Amino acid sequence: MARLSAYNAKRDFGRTREPRGRIGKGKAQRFVIQRHDATRLHYDFRLELDGVYKSWAVTKVPSLDPATKRLAVEVEDHPLDYGTFEGTIPQGEYGGGTVQLWDRGTWKSQSENPPSRDLEKGQLKIELGGRGLKGGWALEGRRDETKPGRKTRHNWLLIKERDAAARPGEPDTLLKEDTSVKSGRTLEEIAQKTRKVWHSSKAATTAKRAAPARKAATKPAAKKKSRARKRKAKA
Ligand code: MN
Numbered sequence: 001m002a003r004l005s006a007y008n009a010k011r012d013f014g015r016t017r018e019p020r021g022r023i024g025k026g027k028a029q030r031f032v033i034q035r036h037d038a039t040r041l042h043y044d045f046r047l048e049l050d051g052v053y054k055s056w057a058v059t060k061v062p063s064l065d066p067a068t069k070r071l072a073v074e075v076e077d078h079p080l081d082y083g084t085f086e087g088t089i090p091q092g093e094y095g096g097g098t099v100q101l102w103d104r105g106t107w108k109s110q111s112e113n114p115p116s117r118d119l120e121k122g123q124l125k126i127e128l129g130g131r132g133l134k135g136g137w138a139l140e141g142r143r144d145e146t147k148p149g150r151k152t153r154h155n156w157l158l159i160k161e162r163d164a165a166a167r168p169g170e171p172d173t174l175l176k177e178d179t180s181v182k183s184g185r186t187l188e189e190i191a192q193k194t195r196k197v198w199h200s201s202k203a204a205t206t207a208k209r210a211a212p213a214r215k216a217a218t219k220p221a222a223k224k225k226s227r228a229r230k231r232k233a234k235a
Pocket residue numbers: 036038042044057095
């Protein structure tokens with residue numbers, strides 16, 4: 001479980017409906033991009049590799065213009081179950097905000113080397129078959145950014161290759177894709193529906209009211225409640 005321990009440590013599964021981290025077994029190499037309306041809107045780019053999703057938070061909409069490179073900050077590996085997750089992470093929890101399945105498909109490496117080695121070297125060239133992201137792409141590792149007292153950020157660049165799917169001079173063209181590849185919903189529709197369901201339970205009300213300052217005080221109560229509800233549901 002070592003590869004998903006960072007993922008699990010950051011989340012309270014009594015409060016978020018994101019999946020628990022388990023190493024998966026998959027044949028096709030999948031990729032997903034989840035548009036995540038958190039503190040700042042970003043695009044979580046995930047590539048299936050060795051039973052987990054290698055993950056990067058792309059700070060702007062992926063660019064179909066090869067000349068416009070996007071910063072992709074490496075984040076913790078995610079479980080393969082995460083690839084179908086769409087919904088709202090409660091405010092005050094890690095990554096609080098709405099998640100939309102924005103693109104998905106399969107990927108393959110363009111090189112002969114194992115992708116894990118290319119990733120270590122900071123140079124991965126891939127082919128993507130998604131709704132918005134197609135053809136050749138590259139992930140290039142950049143020098144890490146370390147500030148005193150802060151965690152090292154592993155910065156990469158996500159770059160479109162020059163091919164038939166490229167759109168030179170149109171870096172923001174994918175902004176027009178604003179619906180889910182899973183449900184067809186916009187971020188707003190996902191947020192509203194989730195809130196409706198979420199509101200109907202007591203735990204939901206607690207989650208919404210819990211301001212960061214009160215979090216420590218309300219958290220154990222909310223946890224107890226959700227465990228109690230689970231017991232009730234089983235009974
Ligand atoms: Mn995210």
